[in-house]
Amino acid sequence: MQQLRVHNFAISLDGYGTGEGRAKGVFFGHAGERLHEWMIDTAVWQEGGSRGVDNAFAAQYQQGFGAEIMGAGKFGYPGWHDDPDWKGPWGANPPFHTPVFVMTRRPRPSLKMEGGTTFHFVDAPPEKVLEMAKEAADGHDVRLGGGATVIRQFLTAGLVDHMHLAVVPIVLGRGVNLWDGLEGIERNFAVEAISSPSGVTHLTFTRTTS
Amino acid sequence: MQQLRVHNFAISLDGYGTGEGRAKGVFFGHAGERLHEWMIDTAVWQEGGSRGVDNAFAAQYQQGFGAEIMGAGKFGYPGWHDDPDWKGPWGANPPFHTPVFVMTRRPRPSLKMEGGTTFHFVDAPPEKVLEMAKEAADGHDVRLGGGATVIRQFLTAGLVDHMHLAVVPIVLGRGVNLWDGLEGIERNFAVEAISSPSGVTHLTFTRTTS
Numbered sequence: 001m002q003q004l005r006v007h008n009f010a011i012s013l014d015g016y017g018t019g020e021g022r023a024k025g026v027f028f029g030h031a032g033e034r035l036h037e038w039m040i041d042t043a044v045w046q047e048g049g050s051r052g053v054d055n056a057f058a059a060q061y062q063q064g065f066g067a068e069i070m071g072a073g074k075f076g077y078p079g080w081h082d083d084p085d086w087k088g089p090w091g092a093n094p095p096f097h098t099p100v101f102v103m104t105r106r107p108r109p110s111l112k113m114e115g116g117t118t119f120h121f122v123d124a125p126p127e128k129v130l131e132m133a134k135e136a137a138d139g140h141d142v143r144l145g146g147g148a149t150v151i152r153q154f155l156t157a158g159l160v161d162h163m164h165l166a167v168v169p170i171v172l173g174r175g176v177n178l179w180d181g182l183e184g185i186e187r188n189f190a191v192e193a194i195s196s197p198s199g200v201t202h203l204t205f206t207r208t209t210s
Numbered sequence: 211m212q213q214l215r216v217h218n219f220a221i222s223l224d225g226y227g228t229g230e231g232r233a234k235g236v237f238f239g240h241a242g243e244r245l246h247e248w249m250i251d252t253a254v255w256q257e258g259g260s261r262g263v264d265n266a267f268a269a270q271y272q273q274g275f276g277a278e279i280m281g282a283g284k285f286g287y288p289g290w291h292d293d294p295d296w297k298g299p300w301g302a303n304p305p306f307h308t309p310v311f312v313m314t315r316r317p318r319p320s321l322k323m324e325g326g327t328t329f330h331f332v333d334a335p336p337e338k339v340l341e342m343a344k345e346a347a348d349g350h351d352v353r354l355g356g357g358a359t360v361i362r363q364f365l366t367a368g369l370v371d372h373m374h375l376a377v378v379p380i381v382l383g384r385g386v387n388l389w390d391g392l393e394g395i396e397r398n399f400a401v402e403a404i405s406s407p408s409g410v411t412h413l414t415f416t417r418t419t420s
Binding site: 013014015167169170171172173174177179181182183184185186191192193194195196199200201203 | 223224225377379380381382383384387389391392393394395396401402403404405406409410411413
């Protein structure tokens, strides 16, 4: 059974997955890199990095995926739709190495990058996008890459099989909040929490309903 | 040095310290008892209860306090000000056993209960209330009992020395949110996180600024 999984999605104590004031080169707004330092410090991300619980979680990001789904917000900055040359913030060889489905109201032609990543731009509801991604994933799982708005959409539609969140001990105060409109969502999942010496708490939501 | 400390203050994943729809007998609104089950299951609260990390934290609630400060919301339900016989939701022998300062715009005469608890009703700013409570505490610490609104007030005023929060893995969606207006508050504290097998994550904020 192919699964739809969220991995390494970082939020602040108050639930923000990104800050306010997003722009080209400032992809997380006033949050800066603070939501992702825990990840950058691991062996998955750099030689000599930590190999504790943060690394164990970070590593799952790459395990078993054949496609990714992401929102238009993750692909760029507010305004990228008007830049025909925009190819995402990851450079020539993005870290996905699979087909990536970018959900947007303003699709453009598919974009083949180095290293196996191809961006497909789709204007379709979550169920339909998941169907396309599963077919493209060729038997492997599909990663739901965020941002918060897209994760909320798929949670609300009951399409998420597993979700790993990293709660970072900062209070961002503003931005895009993952929890908005998700009252009671825990009832559909087995929830585990494990804190790391880095100060981050990893939460996993594993679907219990079918 | 007398400290102002918060203990056992439970919030949902999305930061709510209480739910919506509070009323007489429904003191946490639609949250019910879900924010406090972790505490009720400990040896501090019941014979044969757990003696792990939840209990270690729960026990600190009673250690070293000579007074408590609470908000009008914690003392009762919306409307208690109009009930002259209201003595709080805890029965004849409340679990404080010290002077308790209830912050309210509509003070009433002090109320002496069994077991050493006396409620004093005060209409004053946080600094002033803390001063009164410290004097009454006779050298011991002062507990800041909540709710969320009052904790926010004291945090904003820079008066909190230590704060223990218990993050319960539920999404309440509505109620009173602890984090509102506290952007960047972590900069004044050393923050630790430790998860319990119960699913709760204990957060401690220890003041690093003077």
